[in-house]
Structure formats: C-alpha cells, structure tokens
Amino acid sequence: MTARPVLHADADAFFASVALRSRPELAAVPVAVVAHVYIASANYPARARGVRSGSLAQDALRQCPELILMDVPRAEVEEVGDALFDIFHNSATAVEPGSIEEAFLDVGATDWAGAIDAGHALRRRVARELGIPISVGVGSTKLMAKLASRRAKPDGLSVIDAGEEAGLRTTLPITDVWGIGATTLQRLHRIGVLRLGDVDGIPPNELQHVCGTAMARRLWRIRDGTDDAVVRPVEQRSSLTAEGSTAGFARPDKTPGELAEACVERLCKRAERAGLAGTGMTLTLRPETGGKAVVRKRTLVAATTGRADWLAVAGDLLAGEAVPRLAGLRVTLTGLLPLDRVQHTLF
Template sequence: MILHADADAFFASVEQRDDPRLRGRPMVVAHEVVACPSYEARALGIHAGMPLRQVQRRWPDVLVTGYRSEAYEEASALLFDLFRRFTPLVEPGSMEEAFLDVTDRDRGDVTGMAYALRAAARTEVGLPVSVGAGSTKLMAKLASRRAKPDGVVVVDAELEARVRPRLRLDELWGVGPMSYEKLHAAGLFVVSDLQGLSEDDLKRVVTTAMARRLVSIARGTDDATVRLPGPRRSVSASRSMPSTRTRSKVVAVLDECVGRAIARVAALDEPARLPARLEVLVRYDDGTQVLERGPLDVPTLDADTLRGAAVELLDRTGYEWDGRGVTMVGVTLPLPTPPSPPSPRPASRS
C-alpha cells in the first residue's frame, strides 16, 4: 500500500505555527502576489496567484506575511525526516508532500500508520498534514485530496472497486486541460468510459504515453512503485508578481530567485557539484514563457557572478521592449552528475 502525505497550505501553516497571532485568522503569504493563502483565507475566495493589492482592497482585514524560504526549507526537512521514520521508501513530490511505500509494515495496519503519521506531523513538526492511502500512487493522491484539510482517507480494495470506475478523467493526476478536451470531444468523461478501449484506440485521441497511462488506470494497474530520489540534477527558484515591465522590479525578483537557488545548492552539502550553466525563465501575462540559458566562465556559487550572468540572460529575453507584462521570473542552476565511486581493483596474483 502507498501513503500520500501532503502538508496543508504549507507556507501559511508554517507562518501560523510560528506566530500565534495568525492562527485561526484569514492570512496570506505574499509578496505582491499571493503565494499561499490559509484555509481561513481560502474560505473567503482568496487563491494563490491573486495580486496582493486586490486582496487588500477587497478584504482589508486579511493578514499578510512575507515569504521566508529558510523557515519553509527547515520545516520540509523535518517532515521528510518524519516520513523516513515510517519507511525508508519515500518519493518526494515537492517540498511538502511525498509518497511512502508502507507495504507489509506495522503488520499491515495502513489506517493506523496514516493516523500515526498525521498525529506525529502535528505534534513534532507543528503542521497539519493530510494523508491518503491506496493501492497505487493515483489512488493515494486522490485520497489525500479528499482528506484535506488535516484528515485521513484510506481507499481499500472494496472502496477502490466502487470509486475507480466513477473517477472523472479531468481529476486524474497527470491529465491536463488539453488532454481532457480531446477526451471530452471523443465522448470520454469517466474511467468507466475507457473500458474496452485499447491503447491503439486511445492513441487516436491523445499521446501514446497518455493512452498507455489511461489504459493502466482503467485496468487498475497504474503506477504503484515508489522511486527513491537520485542526485539532484538541478535547483530552481521562481516567484510570481503582478504584470510589469519595470526593470527595477523584475531585476529585484530575479536577484531574490538567484539568492534562493544558491542557498538550495549550498544546502545539498556537495561542494564538488557547482553549476557551470544558468537558465532564466520569464513568463508573460498571456501565459507565454521564454527561456534563456548560457554557460558560466567557471563553475561557481559566487552570488555576484551568478546575479550578473542572470541579468544578462534576462536582458536577452527582450522583456522591456516586448509589450507584454512579466508575471513570473525563475532561475535554474543545472548541476553536474556526481562522480561515480571508483571501481574496486582486482586482487593481484602473486
């Protein structure tokens, strides 16, 4: 069985944990744009991506905190330490969620483990974590969605047999809006509509990979393998903002992203893996994204060097003269593959 553990309103929950004045009150973590609203704020209709100015104009009593990356990264580390106490088989989904393979652990008491994990997260980390359990990653993730906020949902074999055929295709993990539009146009709306269709049938509607995934979901043979993370291939940081072309605002956000990316690489504690390249991503207010990448003169984590290189790549996007407003800036530091351990030498023959 698979558990999917997901911290509720992660950034906001960390802020409410650390500041008692925020608890039980509508609040948002934001810097010009809402990064994470608390559940109290969500009840008002506030959602991530909303301009902060709009929130403050419409809901003047909503409390606002800034983004504290170090606090969130520390809370994430504590959560994952907790996850690995329940099982060594942990696959991160993001900094606040993961899949855990708990097959045959704790005498097979999946429900007991789910409740114990939720309680330990509240007691030891101080955060609400919703936990879903199922035979596959899909079922576990759907269960944790149903469990929110701060709950537990276990999908056993009997419940899965009833629920799986009725799952809407647009709520399946990995089925995006474009794929769903094609499935909808073909008269396919729920998993039971896929019964009797082969991979070749579905390849006429969606991509080969999506067709293969949908067939496995219809048969109940979708992914149940928890994959341990390998060495990080890259580290990224990004931030949304209200639409702007003002250079000082865009560069300030870029500088912040570079600083956060540097801190994340440094936290890996792998001094030999310094970035030799840099990527800068700009998203415009029509949803279009532009990516610029370039090499560094030498592999480095020097902040001034990386900020200078990032600004050069930003300028190459032409955002100041594009006419569209910038709504997001991101930085990626690709990391070299770690060196393989030396092969043992064969014993010499005397």
C-alpha cells in the first residue's frame, strides 16, 4: 500500500446523536428525531427495528411501538456541526466537506500506519469534546475511504487495504458507487452492469450513451484504480444555512415569522463565531402541501453580521408576497466575507 491515504470521517446518526447527548440513558433504546412529521434521523437501535430516515413519524411508531420521538434540536445540531468541522480543520492539512457531518480529510500522513493513528485520534477527540460518535474510513482514494467508513459504522474505524481494494474494483455492486443517481443505475442495470467488473464488457460508446461521458470516465477510472484521491479544501465558506419546521414533536407550532427569526439569530451567532459577514440572504419556503419550494432573495450594499439588519430583511422577504402554509423554511446567508475584508461605509 504505497498510495497516500485518504480519510473519510462521518458522524453516526448525526441528528439523533446530538439529541441524545443530554439523554445518555436512552442510548440503548430506539430513538428518532422528527422534523415536521418526518423522521430526520434514527439511532442504531431504532434502525435495527426498521425505522428509516424520511419515513412518517406515525409509520415509524407502527413499525416500532416503543420508539421514542424527539424534536430536532436545530440550534444544537448547527453548533455541533460547526464544532465538528473546527476539529476536522485542526486535525488535517486539507478538508473537503461532504455535508454538515462528513468530510474527506488529508491528515498529512505519508504511510498507512500514520493515517490510521490519525483516524483513531480524531475519533477520540470528537467523542471527548463533542460527545458524539464518528466513524472513520481509510483508503487510497475517496471512494475506498467512503466505503471503509460506511463499513466502520457505527462508531468504528475501518481500512480497505490493497488486496481488498483490488477485489472491490471488480466485485463492488454498482449501487455502492456513491454519486450515481437512481435513473442512471436503472440504465446501467438494463445493459447488465451490476458490478464494477461488468463495465469491461460494455462498448465505450454504449456506456457513454447510457450514463454520460463524465460518469463513464469515472467508472473506467475506478476500474483502473485511478479514481479521485485528491482532498480539495474549501478555502472560504461562501454561505451559512439554518432551517427549521413550523411543527415539531412535543413543542408548540411556530409561525413563519417566528421560525425565520430563530434561524436568523442562529445564523448571526454562527457567522460571528466564524469571523464572517454576509452580503445577501436567501429565504426558501417549503409549502405544507409539498411541491416546489418558494425562493426569495435579497442582496445588501455592504456585508454585515447585524442581527437587526438581517431580521429586517427576513421580515421583508416574508411580507413580499402571500406566504403559503408552510412545513418549514430555510434561511441562507450568502456572499460571506471575512470580517477583516468588510469595507465599512461612511454614511
């Protein structure tokens, strides 16, 4: 194993793990957190009983009558997510975010023993400082590292070594290659591509026609062992997002205005903590009846972290047109700049 190793770190059942920090006595029983009327995250005892993210809370209770439901602690989730990435950045030379709770990391290790040690140290630090479990995978490429972290769950570390990697590049089910959409998977299955090795029997033109040139090239690179192994850091965060649901589990419903105000407060706190100021705001409204979200935007003349400014903008965006009955909304601060680059106006 001579390639420079890549780590993939992924918090386990993130929303549920955050909610359970204050309820450790529930760690061994089925627990799920609810956003509006849907399961946002279920812990592993709940998953073992068939509870899945995205299902209706009432369906989950029928599946698992002893399931304990909790409201998503949105503010705490965002705070822990920011702190998790602070630890990632402090532990690695490069961090490529995947979502609020996962990332690829280059820890600067030139050998596999060093990468594995760094993975163990990262897991211990996150458990000690944040009180949540994360799983870490180590591999020669991003795909292999992600496959390893998936296998490490829950709360473990796994390594895909050279021998196993060689086998996976032939036998891996095509459904386990992250980033392939459902429609493309169906098309690949129709031409007999069920595992990576099946790609070899498909004429190049046909494979490109079925899944597109970019995906075909990616599959060929995976087969050849030359797929992406570069951790590409995001040098500067360009946006921050907070969201919530109007209805929650065991809490009073919130009006759109109350929800927007809570999101803005959280965003301003996080922006100040990160030393950033925003120049724009996007409000995304999720109708209760489903369907296409309503998106409204505003850009300011100068960047600011001022709560009063952004609360006024959010209020204007909500008042601009008739607001449908909402399941929830998302507020995003855009055009973020470091505070030392903000030019203050004279008047």
